[in-house]
Amino acid sequence: MIDLTTVLVVASIFGSLLLFTMTITNFFLKRKMIDSKQLDPESLSLISKNFTSFKFDNLKWGLILLFGGIGFMLIAHLPHFLREDSVLPIGVEMVMVAFGFLTYYFLVKNKVD
Missing domain, CATH: 1.20.5 (Single alpha-helices involved in coiled-coils or other helix-helix interfaces)
Structure with a gap:
């Protein structure tokens, strides 16, 4: 695998x-x-x-990396049996990256309007 x-x-x-x-x-x-x-x-x-x-491009990638890192820290605190054969860690990481994108979207939307 x-x-x-x-x-x-x-x-x-x-x-x-x-x-x-x-x-x-x-x-x-x-x-x-x-x-x-x-x-x-x-x-x-x-x-x-x-x-x-590209005005807000660095902000976007900074937020995505920040929330992705938070997702990895959350995965590290999962019990061992949930990390081995489960899709839960992938879901946690995807949700955290999505939070990063959404945070970026709402910040830029408020700046542009």
Whole structure:
């Protein structure tokens, strides 16, 4: 059986590579658009909108990691027989990450409105 730690490590490596690749390709695309100097107002608004969309990105990932860590701490306090063959730890972690997303959503919703 595959260990949960192995799955998390592999997923984080692939996720990091994907995020890095997306960031680099977006940077080169934007730089090429700016260097062409043939930008209409609509293109300029798209470029600036994309730059400002990351305003709360660090907050989102901080909250998700915070609530994910809290979930792991809760799992550590479960009795041993519930951690072995049960899906309860996965459910606890999913609920805590969902709380992180919901907290982020409500914080950003109040800031944007």
